[in-house]
Amino acid sequence: MSGAGQPLWRRRSRAAELLRWLGWLLLVLLFVVCWTLMTQEQIWEFVWDAPTQAADLFSRMVPPRWSYMDSLWLPLWDTLNIATLGTLLALLIAVPVAFLAARNTTPSLLLVRPVALFIIVASRSVNALIWALLLVTILGPGLLAGVIAIALRSVGFIGKLLYEAIEEIDTRQVEAVRATGAGPAQVLDYGIVPQILPAFAGIAVFRWDINIRESTVLGLVGAGGIGLQLKASVDVLAWPQVTLIFIVILATVIASEWLSARVRRALI
Amino acid sequence: MTRPASRTTRTSPVPSETAEPTLRDQAPRRHQSRDWPSHWRRPPLIADARLRWALIIAVACYLVLGIGSLEVNWARVADGWERGLRFLGGFLQPDFQSRWGDIEQGLMESLTMTLTATVVGVLISVPIGIGAARNLAPMPVYLLCRGIIAVSRSLQEIIVAILFVAMVGFGPLAGFLTLAFATIGFLSKLLAEDIEEIDAAQAEAVRATGASWLQVLNYAVQPQVMPRLIGLSLYRLDINFRESAVIGIVGAGGVGATLNTAIDRYEYDSAAAVLLLIIAIVMLTEYSSSWVRRQVQ
Amino acid sequence: MPPTVSPTTAGSLRLVGLTKRYRTGDQALSDVTLEVPPGQVLGLIGPSGAGKSTLIRCINRLVEPSAGRVFLDETEITALHAGGLRRARRRMGMIFQEYALVERLTVMENVLSGRLGYVSFWRSLFRRFPPRDIENAFRLLERVGLTEHADKRADALSGGQRQRVGIARALAQEPELLLVDEPTASLDPKTSRQIMRLIREVCAERGLAAIVNIHDVALAQQFMMRIVGLRAGRVVYDGPPEGLTPAVLTEIYGEEDWGPLKPAQTDEEADDAAGIPDDQDIARAL
Numbered sequence: 001m002s003g004a005g006q007p008l009w010r011r012r013s014r015a016a017e018l019l020r021w022l023g024w025l026l027l028v029l030l031f032v033v034c035w036t037l038m039t040q041e042q043i044w045e046f047v048w049d050a051p052t053q054a055a056d057l058f059s060r061m062v063p064p065r066w067s068y069m070d071s072l073w074l075p076l077w078d079t080l081n082i083a084t085l086g087t088l089l090a091l092l093i094a095v096p097v098a099f100l101a102a103r104n105t106t107p108s109l110l111l112v113r114p115v116a117l118f119i120i121v122a123s124r125s126v127n128a129l130i131w132a133l134l135l136v137t138i139l140g141p142g143l144l145a146g147v148i149a150i151a152l153r154s155v156g157f158i159g160k161l162l163y164e165a166i167e168e169i170d171t172r173q174v175e176a177v178r179a180t181g182a183g184p185a186q187v188l189d190y191g192i193v194p195q196i197l198p199a200f201a202g203i204a205v206f207r208w209d210i211n212i213r214e215s216t217v218l219g220l221v222g223a224g225g226i227g228l229q230l231k232a233s234v235d236v237l238a239w240p241q242v243t244l245i246f247i248v249i250l251a252t253v254i255a256s257e258w259l260s261a262r263v264r265r266a267l268i
Numbered sequence: 269m270t271r272p273a274s275r276t277t278r279t280s281p282v283p284s285e286t287a288e289p290t291l292r293d294q295a296p297r298r299h300q301s302r303d304w305p306s307h308w309r310r311p312p313l314i315a316d317a318r319l320r321w322a323l324i325i326a327v328a329c330y331l332v333l334g335i336g337s338l339e340v341n342w343a344r345v346a347d348g349w350e351r352g353l354r355f356l357g358g359f360l361q362p363d364f365q366s367r368w369g370d371i372e373q374g375l376m377e378s379l380t381m382t383l384t385a386t387v388v389g390v391l392i393s394v395p396i397g398i399g400a401a402r403n404l405a406p407m408p409v410y411l412l413c414r415g416i417i418a419v420s421r422s423l424q425e426i427i428v429a430i431l432f433v434a435m436v437g438f439g440p441l442a443g444f445l446t447l448a449f450a451t452i453g454f455l456s457k458l459l460a461e462d463i464e465e466i467d468a469a470q471a472e473a474v475r476a477t478g479a480s481w482l483q484v485l486n487y488a489v490q491p492q493v494m495p496r497l498i499g500l501s502l503y504r505l506d507i508n509f510r511e512s513a514v515i516g517i518v519g520a521g522g523v524g525a526t527l528n529t530a531i532d533r534y535e536y537d538s539a540a541a542v543l544l545l546i547i548a549i550v551m552l553t554e555y556s557s558s559w560v561r562r563q564v565q
Numbered sequence: 566m567p568p569t570v571s572p573t574t575a576g577s578l579r580l581v582g583l584t585k586r587y588r589t590g591d592q593a594l595s596d597v598t599l600e601v602p603p604g605q606v607l608g609l610i611g612p613s614g615a616g617k618s619t620l621i622r623c624i625n626r627l628v629e630p631s632a633g634r635v636f637l638d639e640t641e642i643t644a645l646h647a648g649g650l651r652r653a654r655r656r657m658g659m660i661f662q663e664y665a666l667v668e669r670l671t672v673m674e675n676v677l678s679g680r681l682g683y684v685s686f687w688r689s690l691f692r693r694f695p696p697r698d699i700e701n702a703f704r705l706l707e708r709v710g711l712t713e714h715a716d717k718r719a720d721a722l723s724g725g726q727r728q729r730v731g732i733a734r735a736l737a738q739e740p741e742l743l744l745v746d747e748p749t750a751s752l753d754p755k756t757s758r759q760i761m762r763l764i765r766e767v768c769a770e771r772g773l774a775a776i777v778n779i780h781d782v783a784l785a786q787q788f789m790m791r792i793v794g795l796r797a798g799r800v801v802y803d804g805p806p807e808g809l810t811p812a813v814l815t816e817i818y819g820e821e822d823w824g825p826l827k828p829a830q831t832d833e834e835a836d837d838a839a840g841i842p843d844d845q846d847i848a849r850a851l
Contacts, residue, residue: 031387034380038440046437053435081334124850125550126543127514129426130524133531134539138352140344143337160850175627176665176731180738181654181682186689190678194669206847217426221517234430246427253422304703306696308673311716507851 057239064247065240072229072248078143079225079252082218083211086150091204094155098162105166105192120163123156128214132223146223150211157210158203165199166192202264209260216249355536362544363537367530371542374523375549377440378512381522385444385512386505389451394497396452397459398485403471404463413456420453429515440521447508447515454507458500459493466492498564502557509553513546575638576603576656576741576774578624583633585619585798593619594798596633603741606768606775608789608806610782612818616798617778618662621744624776625657626650637742655682658735660764662747662778664727666734668720672711675719675730676702679737698737705733709763725756729763736767743768743775749784757781761788782809 046053099105101116132149139145169192177191219227226245233241314320364371399405399413428449432442471488479487516524523542530539578601585594593616601607609617622628624635626642635642642653658679666675680698681689688694694702706712709729714722719730728748735743745764749757765788768775779785785792786806794802794809794817802813 027387031384034383037376038380038384038444042439042441043437047441050435057431057434078337081337084330085334085338121551121554122547125510125547127510129514129517130527130543133517133528134355137531137534138348138355140341140348142339142341144340144345147338157850161846164846170665170668172661172663172665173667176659176661176734177667177678177681179625179627179654179657179659179744180679180734181651182678182689183651183681183686185686186681189686189690190667190670190674190681194667197669210851213422213424217424220426230427249424249427250422257422304700304707306700308677308694308699308702308715310671310674310692503851 060239061243063240064243065238066244068241068244069248072226072245075219075224075226075229076248076252078146079215079227080212082143082146082150082215082223082225083208083256086147086215087154087204087208087211089147089151090154090158090207093151094158094162095200097155097159098166099188101159101163102166104169104171105188116159116163120156120159123152123154124160125156126153128153128211129218129221132218133221136222141222141224143224146215146218146225149218149223150215153214154207154211158207161203162196162200165196165203169195198267201267205260205263205267209256212256213253216252351534351536354534355540358536358538358540359544361537362541363535364541367526367535367538367541370526370529371523371538371545374516374526374542375545377443378509378516378522378524379549381440381444381447382505382509382512385447386451386501386508388444389448389504389508390455390497390501392448393452393455393459397456398463398489400456400460401463403466403468404481404485404489413460417453417457417460420449421457423449425450425511425515426518429518429520433519438519438521443512443515443520443522446520447511450511451504451508454504455497455500459497462493462496463489495564499561502560506550506553506557510546510550513542576772577601577638578742578774578776579636580620580624581634581636583620583623583635584631585616585623585628586631592798594623594630597795597798597800599793599800599803601742601774601776603774604768604772605790606765606777606788607791607793608785609776609778609793609795610780610785610817611795613780615795617795618746619798620795621659621746621776621778624744625654625659651682655738656740657742657744658738658740660728660731660735660743660745660748662750664719664724664731666719666727666730668718670719671715672706672717672719672722672730673702673715676705676733676737679734682738702733702737705736708736708767709733724752725760728752728756728760732760732763732767736771740773743773743777745775745777747778747780749779749781757784758787764788782814785809 097116097119100107100112101120103109103113106113106116128149131152132145135145135149139148173195174187174191177187182190215225215227217227217230219225219229220231222228226249230242230245233239233245312320314323396413396416399409400417402410405413425446429442429446432445432449436442436445466489470492471484474484474488512522513524513527516522516526517528519525523546527539527542530536530542578599580597580599583594583597583599586592597616597620609620611617619628623630624642626635630643633643637653637656640653642650645653667678670678674692677692677694677698680694680702684694684698703712703715706715709732711722711726711729711733714726719727722730731748743764748760748764752760761784764775764777767773777785777789779789786809789806792802792804792806792809793800794813796817796819801816802808
């Protein structure tokens with residue numbers, strides 16, 4: 001043990017170890033503080049009562065009211081439309097935003113890129129339901145508010161994955177197209193677009209699947225789709241109908257997930 | 269060999285592999301070319317023309333029907349236009365003051381339930397994730413854990429929140445339960461996939477020493493998936509915060525309730541203030557969690 | 566007579582005091598002055614990092630030179646602005662290390678992309694190239710022996726076949742000069758020789774001048790008319806292939822580097838183009 005490097009290395013390791021334990025301790029402390037803050041106004045009687053409540057709720061939820069299905073087909077169609085049209089609208093907005101945000105295609109690193117990144121972050125931060133809440137007060141209740149809410153939420157998701165895909169392209173292919181004397185639009189068309197097309201299709205299908213899920217609940221705030229029926233049923237405590245709606249939503253979500261997984265497998 | 273290729277070799281001006289090239293002396297060679305088509309189309313994505321057109325027509329029909337089902341009430345939209353502008357104006361001049369009490373309480377609830385729900389959710393996800401990894405768990409356990417994951421993943425947060433509010437009453441505890449439940453589905457699935465992808469040779473080697481199942485877990489699995497687990501937990505922290513702003517709409521606590529009230533009362537400047545705060549906190553957590561991830565790796 | 570077969574007499578290249586210093590401070594090229602007459606095939610040799618690739622890329626300004634001038638015939642390329650530069654690039658076909666084909670486009674589209682500088686954006690967007698370009702592209706595919714593969718995707722071809730497509734693309738530009746950057750870096754010895762021979766042949770057929778970066782001294786000696794040795798961004802040898810004595814090679818490659826020649830740089834990442842995002846990526850974007 002004569003090397004001067006070894007004790008130095010040990011000391012750093014011990015400090016790192018200490019820091020790590022301190023980090024975990026801090027996390028535990030933070031958890032305790034948060035828990036007390038969160039539950040200080042909690043009425044615990046409700047919580048102890050929860051199992052009975054749950055059992056009661058369950059007994060009222062079964063059996064589902066199957067005959068209600070007749071009035072669910074149209075809302076289901078609306079839900080599908082909200083998700084699909086919302087995804088299409090989002091793609092229209094997200095593609096240019098992604099090209100403006102990607103380091104290698106943005107026209108200006110200092111001016112345009114931060115704006116595009118902010119659009120992406122802002123869109124990702126705000127849930128579709130909140131966008132829907134806002135849009136319903138602006139546009140009135142209906143499918144249009146739902147479509148736009150889904151689109152606004154999806155722009156960030158699609159934009160983020162797409163701009164990362166653009167930044168990961170093989171630059172030599174782009175260079176080769178540039179070397180032929182192609183103009184900027186042609187470089188985009190021949191050098192960049194073919195490389196990101198599979199990623200683009202995969203992202204679009206994946207987001208469509210998520211959007212089916214999200215659009216099932218948009219009706220809670222009046223933005224159309226099967227959520228409208230859910231809200232109406234919950235409001236009048238028609239639990240057997242609620243159960244049926246849950247089953248329909250579950251089936252839709254599973255079907256769309258299966259479909260999107262199949263399409264994505266076909267793309268690869 | 270194909271015909272054109274063989275022609276190339278036959279008329280090659282460099283005589284053989286071994287000879288020194290003496291091309292400088294050779295005259296440019298002339299090709300006897302056959303006539304080539306002056307027309308070329310990229311082969312279509314779907315080769316079967318009938319199927320291709322059927323798909324195109326189906327998509328077009330769907331778009332017409334789908335857009336037709338929107339039933340836009342233009343008078344109502346025109347009315348709302350002024351409110352939309354006011355909302356945009358609210359973004360430029362957000363009002364933090366008049367509802368600050370509500371905003372502060374909502375944010376506090378959101379932040380506390382985000383953290384507690386993430387911690388508890390991660391703690392529960394780990395055993396479920398291990399149980400859902402095919403290379404570690406026996407079949408019945410595997411099926412049970414996959415079932416839990418499937419249920420948790422297919423139920424929307426907001427639907428879960430409705431049920432929990434019905435069970436434990438209004439307030440952040442319902443939100444906490446909702447977020448913890450959603451975390452389980454998200455994290456266990458990704459964790460299980462990570463475990464299934466670990467280097468089997470390492471686990472094999474540890475098992476070969478006669479180690480018990482728990483020792484295999486500790487020595488072979490944990491070191492390989494730990495950094496990813498921390499990374500994923502941080503992503504989920506981020507997602508949970510954003511979700512916490514929504515479930516307040518159905519009474520599960522958090523800043524969503526404040527936002528809901530502000531929007532219902534058309535107080536767009538207060539709503540904009542809440543949204544800006546959410547965006548700022550999301551950006552902050554995103555930056556700090558990417559910092560932590562770099563430290564871990 | 567098909568137009569591509571007619572030998573061009575133009576295409577003399579002149580570099581005057583070409584210098585490139587990267588923003589990182591690396592001096593890639595120092596005061597390189599060279600003249601390449603029409604029809605001459607010149608091999609550029611030197612150790613990795615000697616500035617071979619930078620030199621080639623400064624000629625068509627894929628890399629912007631810091632100082633010095635480049636002339637193609639009477640055109641001063643270093644003085645051109647965007648539009649003029651694009652027109653000048655049409656006159657210089659480039660062949661790349663690792664082929665640099667657009668992997669997901671068909672072979673035909675790759676060859677036709679050599680015509681991009683000549684057609685409007687809309688024509689190229691809808692792949693409506695002029696009939697003459699298409700005939701010519703088929704003729705070039707015949708010349709490099711790939712007629713049957715026109716409708717295949719470029720990533721379905723083998724390495725040697727891909728480089729042939731790369732050559733056809735460069736020739737589709739009807740260039741006066743070929744810029745060739747390590748054409749055989751990822752090919753086996755036999756295919757390497759076939760590709761080098763093909764490049765020599767097409768240069769002879771069309772009277773093209775060429776600058777060929779090459780790391781394999783034996784290949785350079787066999788196929789080049791003239792050799793320029795670069796070391797640390799400076800020309801240290803300029804003469805016939807026969808002049809590459811061990812002493813000269815030591816001068817170029819340095820005492821300690823000398824011995825076996827530089828191995829081919831294989832670059833596995835080439836095939837890893839932007840793929841479909843996996844669950845981890847999606848989790849981050851949620």
